[in-house]
Amino acid sequence: MDKTPKKIKKYVRQALADMPVRTAVANAAETSVASRDKIAGGIPYWELVRRKVRSIKKDVLEHLDEYLIEFESNCQANGIKVHWARDGASAREIVGKIARDCGASMVVKSKSLTTEEVGLNAYLAENGIEPVETDLGECIVQLLGQIPSHLVAPALHLSRQDIGRVFQDKLGVEYTEDPAELTEIARVHLRQKFLSARMGISGANFGIAREGCICVVENECNARLTVSLPKVHVAVMGVEKLIPDMAALPYFLKLLPASATGQKSSSYVNIIGGPGREGAGEGPQEVHVVLLDNGRSRILGDGQLRETLMCIRCGACLNSCPVYRQIGGHAYGWVYMGPIGSALIPQYLGEKEGRYAPSLSSLCGACREICPLEINIPRHLLKLRNKVVRAKQSGFFERIAMKLWAFAAARPLVYRFVTWFPGKFQMLLPGKRAFPAPGYMGRRAIGRFDSKGFAKRFRRMERKND
Amino acid sequence: MTDSDRNDILADIRSSLEIASDIPFAVGADEQPLEGALAAELFDDPQTMRTRFAEELAAVSADFDVLDDQTAAAKWAGEVLAVDGFNTLVVAEEGICLDIAKAIQSDRPDLEIIVAGDLDGAERQARLAQPSAALVEVDYALADIGSLVVLRDNTASMLPHFLPESVMVIVRPEQLLANQFELIKVLPQDAGGNMVFITGPSRTADVEKVLILGAHGPRRVSVGMLESAK
Amino acid sequence: MKVAIFIPCLTEHMYPETGLSMVKVLRHAGIEIEYVHGQTCCGQPAFNAGYRDEIIPIAERFIRLFRGKDYVIAPSGSCTAMVRVFYRELDIDAALRDDLDDLCGRIFEFCEFMVDVAKVDSLGGRFPHKATYHDSCHLSRELGVVAQPRKLISSIADIDFVEMKDSDACCGFGGMFSAKFGQLSTEMVARKCENIVESGAEYVIGADAGCLMNIGGYLRKNHLSPQTMHIADLLAKSLDL
Ligand code: SF4
Numbered sequence: 001m002d003k004t005p006k007k008i009k010k011y012v013r014q015a016l017a018d019m020p021v022r023t024a025v026a027n028a029a030e031t032s033v034a035s036r037d038k039i040a041g042g043i044p045y046w047e048l049v050r051r052k053v054r055s056i057k058k059d060v061l062e063h064l065d066e067y068l069i070e071f072e073s074n075c076q077a078n079g080i081k082v083h084w085a086r087d088g089a090s091a092r093e094i095v096g097k098i099a100r101d102c103g104a105s106m107v108v109k110s111k112s113l114t115t116e117e118v119g120l121n122a123y124l125a126e127n128g129i130e131p132v133e134t135d136l137g138e139c140i141v142q143l144l145g146q147i148p149s150h151l152v153a154p155a156l157h158l159s160r161q162d163i164g165r166v167f168q169d170k171l172g173v174e175y176t177e178d179p180a181e182l183t184e185i186a187r188v189h190l191r192q193k194f195l196s197a198r199m200g201i202s203g204a205n206f207g208i209a210r211e212g213c214i215c216v217v218e219n220e221c222n223a224r225l226t227v228s229l230p231k232v233h234v235a236v237m238g239v240e241k242l243i244p245d246m247a248a249l250p251y252f253l254k255l256l257p258a259s260a261t262g263q264k265s266s267s268y269v270n271i272i273g274g275p276g277r278e279g280a281g282e283g284p285q286e287v288h289v290v291l292l293d294n295g296r297s298r299i300l301g302d303g304q305l306r307e308t309l310m311c312i313r314c315g316a317c318l319n320s321c322p323v324y325r326q327i328g329g330h331a332y333g334w335v336y337m338g339p340i341g342s343a344l345i346p347q348y349l350g351e352k353e354g355r356y357a358p359s360l361s362s363l364c365g366a367c368r369e370i371c372p373l374e375i376n377i378p379r380h381l382l383k384l385r386n387k388v389v390r391a392k393q394s395g396f397f398e399r400i401a402m403k404l405w406a407f408a409a410a411r412p413l414v415y416r417f418v419t420w421f422p423g424k425f426q427m428l429l430p431g432k433r434a435f436p437a438p439g440y441m442g443r444r445a446i447g448r449f450d451s452k453g454f455a456k457r458f459r460r461m462e463r464k465n466d
Numbered sequence: 467m468t469d470s471d472r473n474d475i476l477a478d479i480r481s482s483l484e485i486a487s488d489i490p491f492a493v494g495a496d497e498q499p500l501e502g503a504l505a506a507e508l509f510d511d512p513q514t515m516r517t518r519f520a521e522e523l524a525a526v527s528a529d530f531d532v533l534d535d536q537t538a539a540a541k542w543a544g545e546v547l548a549v550d551g552f553n554t555l556v557v558a559e560e561g562i563c564l565d566i567a568k569a570i571q572s573d574r575p576d577l578e579i580i581v582a583g584d585l586d587g588a589e590r591q592a593r594l595a596q597p598s599a600a601l602v603e604v605d606y607a608l609a610d611i612g613s614l615v616v617l618r619d620n621t622a623s624m625l626p627h628f629l630p631e632s633v634m635v636i637v638r639p640e641q642l643l644a645n646q647f648e649l650i651k652v653l654p655q656d657a658g659g660n661m662v663f664i665t666g667p668s669r670t671a672d673v674e675k676v677l678i679l680g681a682h683g684p685r686r687v688s689v690g691m692l693e694s695a696k
Numbered sequence: 697m698k699v700a701i702f703i704p705c706l707t708e709h710m711y712p713e714t715g716l717s718m719v720k721v722l723r724h725a726g727i728e729i730e731y732v733h734g735q736t737c738c739g740q741p742a743f744n745a746g747y748r749d750e751i752i753p754i755a756e757r758f759i760r761l762f763r764g765k766d767y768v769i770a771p772s773g774s775c776t777a778m779v780r781v782f783y784r785e786l787d788i789d790a791a792l793r794d795d796l797d798d799l800c801g802r803i804f805e806f807c808e809f810m811v812d813v814a815k816v817d818s819l820g821g822r823f824p825h826k827a828t829y830h831d832s833c834h835l836s837r838e839l840g841v842v843a844q845p846r847k848l849i850s851s852i853a854d855i856d857f858v859e860m861k862d863s864d865a866c867c868g869f870g871g872m873f874s875a876k877f878g879q880l881s882t883e884m885v886a887r888k889c890e891n892i893v894e895s896g897a898e899y900v901i902g903a904d905a906g907c908l909m910n911i912g913g914y915l916r917k918n919h920l921s922p923q924t925m926h927i928a929d930l931l932a933k934s935l936d937l
Contacts, residue, residue, distance in 0.1 A: 405741070
């Protein structure tokens with residue numbers, strides 16, 4: 001589980017060697033894009049909504065402090081307790097304290113990337129509180145001791161046989177690989193947990209400032225049960241998740257399920273605006289929202305890169321990414337993966353630990369094209385590569401080579417000399433071998449240098465024409 | 467600790483926001499065409515809206531029937547119950563649903579009726595978590611995506627909507643709206659934030675992308691459009 | 697009409713014929729050519745690797761070199777995008793800002809120029825073969841050039857043009873990416889080539905030397921029959937130039 005994006009190169013090699021995972025990931029990603037295209041293509045004003053949502057989110061980011069204060073006071077008016085967490089440690093402590101205060105020895109959790117980001121599960125377990133993931137995919141990866149390999153479909157890399165085996169091992173049930181039976185096993189196993197947990201932890205897809213509530217979107221109904229059966233509900237939410245008001249919500253709900261799972265609507269859209277009424281006999285008695293910064297305010301400090309905070313974690317960019325389709329989510333070494341992960345990793349973890357992440361992309365732009373928020377991920381990856389270089393985290397030889405090359409390319413004579421050299425060198429190679437270039441020595445050949453080059457050939461052609 | 471975190475975070479955000487955004491975008495440029503496109507989404511007449519609602523329900527694997535009156539509703543609900551063979555029917559509180567339940571019971575005395583609102587919290591959860599069917603009302607229905615909208619504070623219990631395996635939903639014609647945009651316009655100001663949009667049965671595709679109905683919530687959702695409450 | 701041509705590095709050093717083809721085709725369409733001497737590289741390889749400060753002199757030199765030309769044409773979407781889209785990201789000399797803006801409006805990729813500016817829809821050539829087209833990422837996504845090359849290809853007589861599956865999927869080249877993550881990049885081009893072979897085309901046409909080198913390198917080494925061809929070469933060949 002101790003993954004770090006520092007080892008991306010190693011993870012990529014490992015991922016490429018794992019054929020079953022690659023096939024599973026590629027198939028799942030392709031199916032997802034196809035169903036997304038079908039739904040998005042059926043909405044004639046898709047582009048207009050996209051731009052609307054982008055403008056809403058831009059406005060929120062540009063006035064984030066005001067929206068946060070509005071959200072806080074309206075939540076409080078609704079009886080929701082609002083907590084602020086500077087970083088992961090403080091978020092973990094806040095949630096841990098709420099759990100201790102309500103005497104929870106076990107908590108049910110619905111899918112939340114933000115809690116993954118702060119490593120909440122490990123912390124709770126260390127403190128004697130058992131965290132139980134209730135989303136089927138999350139539950140599977142938790143039983144395996146892994147982290148999710150996709151923002152939306154955490155167990156996308158696993159086959160039904162893998163899942164059957166882990167259920168057999170960990171839940172003591174008879175082996176089955178039938179998806180319906182596997183789902184039923186999880187239902188029965190987790191129903192007991194729902195009924196006995198004193199506390200439920202969820203994330204939040206949106207925080208709605210004017211009405212002081214949060215919105216959790218899901219399909220399995222596990223989030224519904226998480227936020228309504230236990231006595232205490234805690235939602236952990238990044239500060240960037242705000243939207244202005246309820247009127248803005250339908251626009252986001254047009255884009256999110258379509259992009260995430262190819263649905264017009266998710267099965268359940270839960271809007272939570274406070275604890276259950278007194279005497280109603282249901283609903284949590286306490287609702288807490290933990291507003292997490294953990295680097296977001298710093299990311300906001302870059303006028304360009306702040307665009308990455310618009311992300312609604314729909315996972316569409318992963319599905320469309322030709323790199324992700326080859327290597328899956330675990331190769332990125334962190335809880336955010338795929339194109340947006342490549343951009344988030346160095347921003348959250350720093351240029352040193354995250355130095356390889358922005359390079360793990362061919363910059364093809366499929367992510368930006370599919371992103372419901374039109375986040376220009378390639379542009380951000382380019383800037384982040386530059387930040388890695390500035391932080392002196394790019395390789396020593398690369399740095400020297402690039403500086404020399406750039407020096408030459410600004411001087412035609414020098415440039416002509418250095419580019420003349422490989423052509424000559426290549427002539428020394430036996431047969432029609434190409435220049436030995438890294439990355440091109442296996443199942444693929446690089447092009448051959450032309451002995452003359454365009455400029456010479458052009459001059460010769462012109463002479464002939466005269 | 468939290469308090470100082472709060473002020474630190476806000477201060478950091480403010481200082482970060484002194485930098486101007488470099489997020490290429492033409493603000494407000496598309497307001498008008500979008501409003502127009504959304505207006506065009508509205509339905510010409512109630513019948514087309516209802517047809518669309520039925521289609522969308524089918525698309526999310528929910529059933530749809532039109533029920534002339536309560537007698538028809540009782541017959542319909544009795545049949546849905548029989549499909550899965552449940553002997554327990556949960557309703558939230560007194561009202562149409564309880565009336566219909568009693569009408570079914572008069573035909574099949576073995577049917578046990580649970581009124582969720584009458585049970586205390588712990589018992590309510592425990593009873594409803596057992597295999598059962600529910601008959602519930604909702605507050606609105608949305609034609610364009612086949613959603614049902616429940617406002618928490620309008621019902622004695624929302625658990626019957628989520629815990630039982632088969633959920634039958636009574637919708638009244640006047641509750642049907644075109645879409646979420648229309649819903650936001652008519653939502654009572656004090657509805658607060660507590661509501662749920664339900665679209666079809668609970669589902670998952672976490673095992674090899676195979677769609678399975680019935681994850682942690684209902685596996686069957688049947689909608690009956692009750693023409694007349696008589 | 698007179699245009700200055702920009703010959704990117706890969707074309708200069710590996711595929712000079714493509715440059716010549718472009719010259720011939722442009723002339724055939726009645727367009728005058730100027731080759732600006734002293735041109736080097738647009739700076740993209742270092743820019744993409746994150747070395748921004750280092751390429752400022754290259755960009756500034758490029759802007760000065762092509763200042764005042766009516767049109768600048770390059771047989772490459774990614775080099776055109778480098779100038780038109782990404783030069784703006786550089787901290788270039790403020791005195792050159794206006795020149796850059798001006799240049800951005802005048803630099804075109806070859807297909808884009810032929811169809812949108814020179815308004816040439818059909819050159820009247822003939823090429824009796826089955827061909828498919830690979831959309832290069834920068835060309836299609838940064839510059840939005842998707843229809844133009846197809847228009848040029850399908851205007852050729854007797855050509856049997858077929859679309860491959862996911863024609864706009866990246867071939868995995870990505871410049872330095874193909875060296876940094878060589879194995880991954882190879883797997884990506886393998887995927888691409890599957891689709892090419894499946895299309896049954898004899899030729900896979902592209903508009904960027906990088907992609908064509910990558911695809912061609914894989915096809916050749918794995919003894920797969922489709923041939924790569926730059927669209928300029930295709931047009932020249934179809935016209936017997
Ligand atoms: S970057 Fe865009 S596409 Fe990717 S997860 Fe975020 S919102 Fe979705």
